[in-house]
Structures are given as C-alpha cells and as structure tokens.
Amino acid sequence: MRVESTPLLDRADAVWSNLLLRQMFLAVPVAIDVAFQAGAGQLWALGPWYPLGVATVALAVAVSTLDEGSSRVRTGLVHLLPVLDFLAIGMLRLVPEPNGVGLLVVFPAMWLGIDLRGRGVALTALYTSLLVCLPVMLYVDPSVVLLGRYAQILLMATLASLSMAITSRLWQRREREAAAQQQVISDLLEAERTNRALTGAIVEAVDVGLLSLAPDGSYRSMNPRHEEFMALAYPDGHDGQAGQLGWVFAADGHTFLSHEDMPTIRAAQGDLRDYLIWVGEDPDLRRALAISSRRITGVDGHDNGQVLVYKDVTDLVGALRVKDDFVASVSHELRTPLTSIMGYIDLTLLDQELGPRSRRQLEVARKNTGRLLRLVNDLLFTAQTDQGRLALDRTLVDLVTIVRESVVEVAERAREGEVHVEMELPEVAWVDGDPLRLSQVVDNLLTNAIKYSLPGGLVEVALVLHPAEGDEPGSASTMTLAIKDEGIGISHEDQQRLFTRFFRAQEATERAIQGAGLGLSICKSLVEAHGGTITVESARGKGTTFTVRLPVAVTGGTTRI
Structure with a gap:
C-alpha cells in the first residue's frame, strides 16, 4: 500500500531537495553585494575575477533549472553545482580588498552534507581548501591574520556540512519511522474498514x-x-x-x-x-x-x-407444544392400563394358593410395572408443568411426618443396597403445601441418595428450622431439609445441568444406574411452586448433599411450629 506524505514532510522536502531554491540562497547575497559595489562605483575596480565569479553564480542558477526529476541528471547536478558554487565564491574573493563573500561557503557546504553525508563533508573540506582558500593565498601575500581567516572559513564550511549531514541522517530516520507508523495506521484503518464491512454484511445477513x-x-x-x-x-x-x-x-x-x-x-x-x-x-x-x-x-x-x-422460535415453540401434547396424551393413555395391571397383580398376589415360583415372577412384574407407572406419571407431570396446568392442593401439613413416611417407604430398598439411613428431625414442622407433591420431592431425593450410594454407605436426613431475624425465640420463618449421602458424587460440570429434564450425570451413565433424568427437574418445579429453593453440593467420589428451603406456615400472624 502506498504511504501518503504529510504536508510537513512535503514542505521540508521542497526546501531540502529543490536545486533552484538552493542556488537562490547563494545568488541573492551575491546580487546584493554586486548592487552595493555598483552603487559605490567600485564594480570595475574589483578586477576581472569578480565578474567571472558573478557569471559562475548565474551559470549555476541556470544549470539548476535542468533538474526535471531524472535520477541521472539530478545525480550529476548534485555533484556539479557545489563545485560551481565553491569556484564562484573563490573568484568573488579575488579582489584588492577583502570582502565577506567567503561566509557564503556555508550554503554549498550544507547541500553537500545533505546530499552526500560523509563524502559531502570530505568534499566540502577539499573544495573549500582548493577553490576558496588556495586561490586567495596565491593571489595575495598570505599573512598570519589571513591564514587564520582561511582556517576559520575552512572550519566553518566543514562544520556546516557535518551538522547538515548529521541532521539529514536524523531527518531521514525520522521520516522512515513516520512512514512506518503511517503504514501501520493505514493497515489498521484498512483492517478496520474490512472488519466493519464484514460485520455489516453479517448483521444484514443473519436470520436474527x-x-x-x-x-x-x-x-x-x-x-x-x-x-x-x-x-x-x-x-x-x-x-x-x-x-x-x-x-x-x-x-x-x-x-x-x-x-x-x-x-x-x-x-x-x-x-x-x-x-x-x-x-x-x-x-x-x-x-x-x-x-x-x-x-x-x-x-x-x-x-x-x-x-x-x-x-x-415460532416453529420450535409449536413443535414443543405438539411434543408436550403427545407426551401428555400418551402418558394419560398408558397410566390407566398400567394401574389396572398393578391392581390385578396385587389381587393375584393375595391368593394364598399361589406357588413360590409364580409369586416371585409376579413380584418382578409388579416391580417393573410400578417403575413404568412412575415414569409415566413423571412424563405426565412434566407435560402439565409446561402447559401451566400444575395445581397444588395446599393445606397445613407437617413436613416431619412426610419425611418419616418417606424413610419408611425406602427402608426396604436401603436394606437391599446395604445403605443405612439416619434422621435428625424436630417434633413438627408445619408448611403450607401439597402433601402429595411434597412427598414426591422427599421420595425422589431419598431414592436418589440410596440409589447412588455405595454398599455400607450412610444417608443422613436433617430438617432444621431457621428463626427470622428479630423474631422471638422459638419462632421460625424458613426450614431447611438436607439429604446427604456418601455416594459416587457429581462432577462440577454436571451440576450446572443437573436440574435439566432428561439429563443424566456422567457418573450415572458410566455405572448404568437406571433412571430417566426427570426426578430432579420435577423436584425443582415442585419446590419452586411452594415458594422454596433447591440446591446441590457435591464432588465426584465424595458424596452429594441436596438442600431444600421452604417457608414455614404462618397462621394468624404467628409461625406455627
């Protein structure tokens, strides 16, 4: 990409590189000196060298106009013009009385330093010595004073060339740095324009x-x-x-x-x-x-x-509604025959003449039918929740009684898995809720704790009443039900999705533990419907604790405990 010059660089470049402008720096002082000499009537008394010097200056000005951009022509002029300048200054100083034209050596010295750097400094010293100082020394008798003046002119010209060589190098370095920075800025601007165009195209094209x-x-x-x-x-x-x-x-x-x-x-x-x-x-x-x-x-x-x-998401919402309607319809249609099957199995098991083998077979059938019926009920509950048809039959209920009954119901399964269950419960804990739904929550959490425990493990059930700040002693505003096991635990990644429907933790999948992944999502829906919260704390291989927090029932402005 081409880097554009700045106005400041353009102006500086015009001063440094315009050969005609350079020559005018020398020609103007010479013209002023000629005017003063002519005004004093001494122009013809200066000798033949002075007019030759003036003519040489004019020749240098004319030659400088040949610079038309050609690199070869410019290179030649860069070397030729300083020679003509030094030669002209030397001839202008070959006059009977010393003049100040020698100071003009700083101009060609500067141009040599700018154009040729170190070589320019050396050429400045050479041209000043041979073309400015030596002719005067040969033209007049040198004296100590004149020699000192010549040495000053030589030193001044050399220092001027050296300073400009250094300045030119620094300027060129700054120019390269500025060009590099401008290149970076240009690239960034181009990248920004490209990114903006790409972003605009994406924004226009996306289907959101x-x-x-x-x-x-x-x-x-x-x-x-x-x-x-x-x-x-x-x-x-x-x-x-x-x-x-x-x-x-x-x-x-x-x-x-x-x-x-x-x-x-x-x-x-x-x-x-x-x-x-x-x-x-x-x-x-x-x-x-x-x-x-x-x-x-x-x-x-x-x-x-x-x-x-x-x-x-219109199509997605429609598909979900169709799915929920289908699940609700199928679950409803399946629940009736499954309930009938369970009833007939129970009636058959009451027959005292039933043989041991037939009884075992019927008990297996009853167990699996019960499992299938629970799955159908869970699916039906999920569909009802999605459709906003979840209704709670609220009443004052003692949560302690619900927990005790749930522990009794899972006792046989706990014995089969060699899991011990311990309880720490208050005397009563009244809540305003649906006893059937709260029993479902406790049953699901206890069943999971036993199912994911290892043989010889312990499941702890604790129910704690928490008094509200500022209330009288003995009062309570919330209660916490914590069910803790020492089982296989749940990874941190799986905990983020644990209450999602149909999600099963990696540990359960690896151990082929039965389940549909609906129990915890149902627990969450029921707890939140009662105005509570449910959380989990676990680590893989270190057990799991589920904590349910529910508001305590209040009657007549007094907490009932």
Missing part, C-alpha cells in the same frame, strides 16, 4: 433481529430482520424509545406485556437470556421471539447501552 440501544433507551440501530419484527409489533410505527407498548404479548401468547415487562426495559435492568414474547396483531401471523441481551461497557467502564438479539 439485532437491536442496539443507547444508555437513555433510545434506539441506535437495527438490522433488516428486526425491522420485520418491528413491523409486526408496531404496524403504526415506533417512536424509537425503549418500552413503547404495542402488539407484544407474554409467553402465553395472549397477555399484553406491560411497560415494565417489555424486553427493552428489562434489558436495562440486567442481561436477558431466552426471554420469550409473542409479537403480531393477527393470532395466525403472530411470531414467538426468544430474546437475549448483553450490556455494552465502554473503555472507561461506563454503561454504553445494550444489544438485544431477537430469535424467531
């Missing part, structure tokens, strides 16, 4: 809507895909400010979003991730959009707005 917001909520820019979404949500136009209401609905596709729930407003409060909305006036043309956002932080760390990404 992109929106940039300023810190004050005003719209900065959007890509064509987002303009399509805006046309659906705001058919009458948009004023370019965050939070404007329009044909924008919540995840159910029917409830209008409020100003506070608009994605542009929520993005200003924190980054969004897969925030689902629907846009469009016509229900048949309405589109589902999953929105994520990221805050833009300036170099100084200040807020510089947000970028929102709108992805059309």
Whole structure:
C-alpha cells in the first residue's frame, strides 16, 4: 500500500531537495553585494575575477533549472553545482580588498552534507581548501591574520556540512519511522474498514433481529430482520424509545406485556437470556421471539447501552407444544392400563394358593410395572408443568411426618443396597403445601441418595428450622431439609445441568444406574411452586448433599411450629 506524505514532510522536502531554491540562497547575497559595489562605483575596480565569479553564480542558477526529476541528471547536478558554487565564491574573493563573500561557503557546504553525508563533508573540506582558500593565498601575500581567516572559513564550511549531514541522517530516520507508523495506521484503518464491512454484511445477513440501544433507551440501530419484527409489533410505527407498548404479548401468547415487562426495559435492568414474547396483531401471523441481551461497557467502564438479539422460535415453540401434547396424551393413555395391571397383580398376589415360583415372577412384574407407572406419571407431570396446568392442593401439613413416611417407604430398598439411613428431625414442622407433591420431592431425593450410594454407605436426613431475624425465640420463618449421602458424587460440570429434564450425570451413565433424568427437574418445579429453593453440593467420589428451603406456615400472624 502506498504511504501518503504529510504536508510537513512535503514542505521540508521542497526546501531540502529543490536545486533552484538552493542556488537562490547563494545568488541573492551575491546580487546584493554586486548592487552595493555598483552603487559605490567600485564594480570595475574589483578586477576581472569578480565578474567571472558573478557569471559562475548565474551559470549555476541556470544549470539548476535542468533538474526535471531524472535520477541521472539530478545525480550529476548534485555533484556539479557545489563545485560551481565553491569556484564562484573563490573568484568573488579575488579582489584588492577583502570582502565577506567567503561566509557564503556555508550554503554549498550544507547541500553537500545533505546530499552526500560523509563524502559531502570530505568534499566540502577539499573544495573549500582548493577553490576558496588556495586561490586567495596565491593571489595575495598570505599573512598570519589571513591564514587564520582561511582556517576559520575552512572550519566553518566543514562544520556546516557535518551538522547538515548529521541532521539529514536524523531527518531521514525520522521520516522512515513516520512512514512506518503511517503504514501501520493505514493497515489498521484498512483492517478496520474490512472488519466493519464484514460485520455489516453479517448483521444484514443473519436470520436474527439485532437491536442496539443507547444508555437513555433510545434506539441506535437495527438490522433488516428486526425491522420485520418491528413491523409486526408496531404496524403504526415506533417512536424509537425503549418500552413503547404495542402488539407484544407474554409467553402465553395472549397477555399484553406491560411497560415494565417489555424486553427493552428489562434489558436495562440486567442481561436477558431466552426471554420469550409473542409479537403480531393477527393470532395466525403472530411470531414467538426468544430474546437475549448483553450490556455494552465502554473503555472507561461506563454503561454504553445494550444489544438485544431477537430469535424467531415460532416453529420450535409449536413443535414443543405438539411434543408436550403427545407426551401428555400418551402418558394419560398408558397410566390407566398400567394401574389396572398393578391392581390385578396385587389381587393375584393375595391368593394364598399361589406357588413360590409364580409369586416371585409376579413380584418382578409388579416391580417393573410400578417403575413404568412412575415414569409415566413423571412424563405426565412434566407435560402439565409446561402447559401451566400444575395445581397444588395446599393445606397445613407437617413436613416431619412426610419425611418419616418417606424413610419408611425406602427402608426396604436401603436394606437391599446395604445403605443405612439416619434422621435428625424436630417434633413438627408445619408448611403450607401439597402433601402429595411434597412427598414426591422427599421420595425422589431419598431414592436418589440410596440409589447412588455405595454398599455400607450412610444417608443422613436433617430438617432444621431457621428463626427470622428479630423474631422471638422459638419462632421460625424458613426450614431447611438436607439429604446427604456418601455416594459416587457429581462432577462440577454436571451440576450446572443437573436440574435439566432428561439429563443424566456422567457418573450415572458410566455405572448404568437406571433412571430417566426427570426426578430432579420435577423436584425443582415442585419446590419452586411452594415458594422454596433447591440446591446441590457435591464432588465426584465424595458424596452429594441436596438442600431444600421452604417457608414455614404462618397462621394468624404467628409461625406455627
């Protein structure tokens, strides 16, 4: 890439390299001296050498005009012109009375230093000695004073040439550095233009809507895909400010979003991730959009707005609904015959005349039918949760009783796995919840703890009441149910997805432990439906602790314990 010169370099180069301008530095003082001599009436008394010197200066000026850019011509002129200058100065000094023309040697000395550097300094000393000082010494009787003056002229010319040679070298180095820096800047600018063009092409081509917001909520820019979404949500136009209401609905596709729930407003409060909305006036043309956002932080760390990404997930949401409907329908249809099978097996097992072999076979069938029925119930529960049809039959229930009953139910399985279960429970722990659903949570967590324990392991169940700050002694606001095992543990990476549906940890897969990966996701949904939280602490090979926190039931303003 070609590097353009700066105006400063252009002006400096014009002064240093213009041969005609150089000669004018010498010709003007000579012309002034000629004018003074002519004015004093002494021009013809100066002898024949003075006019020859003036003519030589004029010849040098004329020759300098031959510089037309040819490198060979310029090289010749760079060597010839200083010779003519020194020769002219030498002849101008061959006058009866000494004059100050000798000072003009600094000009050709400077040009030699600039053009030829070290060789120029040497030639300056040579030309000054032979063409300026020696002729005068031969023309007049040299004296000690004159010799000192000649030595000063020689020294002055040499120093002028040397200083310009050094300055020229430094200037050339600076020029190379400036050119290199300008080359880097040019390359960076070209790369920036290329990146900007590439970014623009990507923004225009991607199949997601992109929106940039300023810190004050005003719209900065959007890509064509987002303009399509805006046309659906705001058919009458948009004023370019965050939070404007329009044909924008919540995840159910029917409830209008409020100003506070608009994605542009929520993005200003924190980054969004897969925030689902629907846009469009016509229900048949309405589109589902999953929105994520990221805050833009300036170099100084200040807020510089947000970028929102709108992805059309209409087809995906439709497919998920079809899937959920299918799962719910199939689960419902399977549960009835499985329940009937379980009933008939139980009735058959009551027959006292049943032989030992047949009884064992029926017990195996009953066990597997029960496992299949639990899986069907889990699938049906998952579908109901997705469709928002999860209902809780709330009442005051003692969680201690639920935990005790669950431990009794898993006791046989614990004995089969050679796992010991210990409990540390208060007398009572009242919660406002659905006893069936809370039993499901405790059963799932206890079953997992036993299933993933090693023979001889210990499972600890602890229920602790936590008093609220400032309350009277004996009162409590939350309770914590902790179920701890000494089993195979869970890796840190798997813990991030542990409550995801159908996810099974690597440890469970490696050991071929049975399960569908729905139990923990169901536990999380049920605990959160009761206003609580569930967390896990674990390390591979060091056991696992699940902690459930639930609010304590309050009646008449008093915590019931």
